[in-house]
Amino acid sequence: MKITEITQWLTDKKLKVTPQRVAILEAIICLNNHPTADAIVEYIRDKNPNIAVATVYKVLDVLVENGLIHKVKTEIGLMRYEAASENHHHIYCSDSDRIDDYFDEELNQLLDSYFRNKRIPGFDIENIKLQIIGKYNTNH
């Protein structure tokens, strides 16, 4: 992942480009596994040992507000983060804390047309996310 690209995302959103912001975005992209705030700090401390935990939280908030990243909900009340990307769903492993992305355009269209026909009275749908819960049956 090129840093110039990350920089561009920030400037596109009229956000100041700081080393911390770049590092955090880079971490989320490289880790690519819906890291917690803590995992992000760990990752960044290699290059940037002085980054404050509070800074990470503040930056994450800004990035979420600006749509550059998303929060991912977990069963255990810990927040995890992912880079914004195409509308996708999540696969939750029921016996570990693994979360994977699930991209399926056919499914998205199916849901789309389903809810275009069957509306929910008094409610405007903005987004639909599936949580697919189950177990991996092969060595992963």
Place this chain on the structure above:
Amino acid sequence: MKITEITQWLTDKKLKVTPQRVAILEAIICLNNHPTADAIVEYIRDKNPNIAVATVYKVLDVLVENGLIHKVKTEIGLMRYEAASENHHHIYCSDSDRIDDYFDEELNQLLDSYFRNKRIPGFDIENIKLQIIGKYNTNH
């Protein structure tokens, strides 16, 4: 909601019937709005002023483990709870903390048949939950 029925649920799971457990189940059912642990304490304190917060958490854990209630994930990392019931989905209001249930058997069957055809390699699906995010457009 009759207390005898709640008692039955507990005995069916071979759990000891204590006033606290009954009160907590009763609270979740009566509140019927995916209460937080705190909201449950609030509700119970009327009748049972001495209940300890820690007890509520411990009981909630036991109830979740035994499948009598479920945890509901929120954006903000707060756990909420609901009585176990038919497989259903959740409607999240994007500008409040309101969460509603969404029952739709047709949708369940659609998803079921979709994933029976299109399997996810190496993964056994146990459950699929939709998070339907949007806004209420009428006074609610």
Place this chain on the structure above:
DNA sequence: ATTATTGCAAAGACTTTGCAACTCC
């Protein structure tokens, strides 16, 4: 130069733990 961001430490919110006292079966 101006405005926003960072780092630090302290506080806050929510949840868990440990253990003696107590209850349910």
Place this chain on the structure above:
DNA sequence: GGAGTTGCAAAGTCTTTGCAATAAT
């Protein structure tokens, strides 16, 4: 009576706040 549960207070974990120092445009 014995195993399991409760209440309490203390500790733990994750996250936020306040503010002076610092850095970005």
